[in-house]
Amino acid sequence: MEKILAAASAVLGERVSRPVDLGGSSRSHVLRCETGDGGTVVVKAYLDASGFGAEVAGLPLGGGLGPRLLAVDPSFPLIVMSDLGAGPSLADVLLGESADAAREGLLTWARTYGRIAVAGAGRRHEWERSRAAYSGDGAGRRPFPEVGDLREVLPVVPAGLGGELTTLKAIVERYPVFSPGDICPDNNLLTADGLRVLDFESAGYHSAFLEAAYVRMPFATCWCAFRLPPRVEAEIEDVYRKEVLVVHPELADDELWEAGVRQAVAVWTIFMTWVLVPRARERDEPMHSTRTPVPSRRQLLRYRWSRLLDELDRGGDEFPAVREAVRACLESTAEWEVVELPRYPAFTPTEPG
Structure with a gap:
């Protein structure tokens, strides 16, 4: 967890903290984190390189109907996305x-x-x-x-x-x-x-x-x-x-x-x-x-x-x-x-x- 937060903070350019586990899957960890200004972002860290590549490439093609891609760290690998909130699915x-x-x-x-x-x-x-x-x-x-x-x-x-x-x-x-x-x-x-x-x-x-x-x-x-x-x-x-x-x-x-x-x-x-x-x-x-x-x-x-x-x-x-x-x-x-x-x-x- 500490490594994920440190890598996300570095690539985003501001500190993220107070992670809440959103579940993810066997292929990834998904965390809602607070930013310094009191907002939130979603950090996704991957265990599967193909899933990471597909998501990084796919988010910009989503027509604004998914999260905004805010930052990418290919070395971890992880991404930081906008937080869509906690409404019903x-x-x-x-x-x-x-x-x-x-x-x-x-x-x-x-x-x-x-x-x-x-x-x-x-x-x-x-x-x-x-x-x-x-x-x-x-x-x-x-x-x-x-x-x-x-x-x-x-x-x-x-x-x-x-x-x-x-x-x-x-x-x-x-x-x-x-x-x-x-x-x-x-x-x-x-x-x-x-x-x-x-x-x-x-x-x-x-x-x-x-x-x-x-x-x-x-x-x-x-x-x-x-x-x-x-x-x-x-x-x-x-x-x-x-x-x-x-x-x-x-x-x-x-x-x-x-x-x-x-x-x-x-x-x-x-x-x-x-x-x-x-x-x-x-x-x-x-x-x-x-x-x-x-x-x-x-x-x-x-x-x-x-x-x-x-x-x-x-x-x-x-x-x-x-x-x-x-x-x-x-x-x-x-x-x-x-x-x-x-x-x-x-x-x-x-x-x-």
Whole structure:
């Protein structure tokens, strides 16, 4: 802690003190610190160089919708950012009691990420140069599993699965947009100035479809994942889509959009199957160690698999091997006997649509 404060003070050019731990992750330490004039800043010290480089490069591309980058120390490495305050997160609102507040938060969330996509349009080379300067040649992108990775995870590996995974993996580069990366509800702060994004540690360019799938699933890789009313889900997806048409107007084609989002749902579901199944087989535990309510690993997996089958049914006969593998996942875990994933607490079971 003393080393972090000393390095932050040196690079900022004024003393920071009285740190408050904001949580961070296994990849970083995040501290709210006081400055000499009584203000506060946020100091983030990294254990992962790729996360450091992505965030330093990504914050200036955020269109003013994230923290301002105040100082950078590549030798530590750490950054000092403006403090966005301590308002409720989107997760707090979704787990709360107001459907109106949750709906408005989701609409603002979708609009914000669409606008960030627009702000980063045409700036990919700028981001890549900056990221490489601070973290070398590692982009920090989440890996996508190959067939060999899934053999220990899936109950069956159907013929043709490898080819279908190759097809799905290609979606990552289609219709790219800039994104902070980790767009889960707890990384979004609802402030007096609107929604502000807290985390650019996984920032970079990936398909708009991968972002849109976060709406439809919802929140592909997050602990704060329950069901949305279909009406609300469609509304927030439409808001994001309209914003991103500024970058990729061809996505106004409904057939193209539906196929792309459907494939992105498959990509995220396969990825999270790879991540969660080994731990879920061992025992069922909550997706978050301290927050409540929260789904369990098994509960979330079974929902993801069921939802993907519904999506694939809309696509006709595409991806039969993926379909067979996912159906086998559901059949082989029937003994888990978990209750169906409910709606977000803010959207009661009687909430229309």
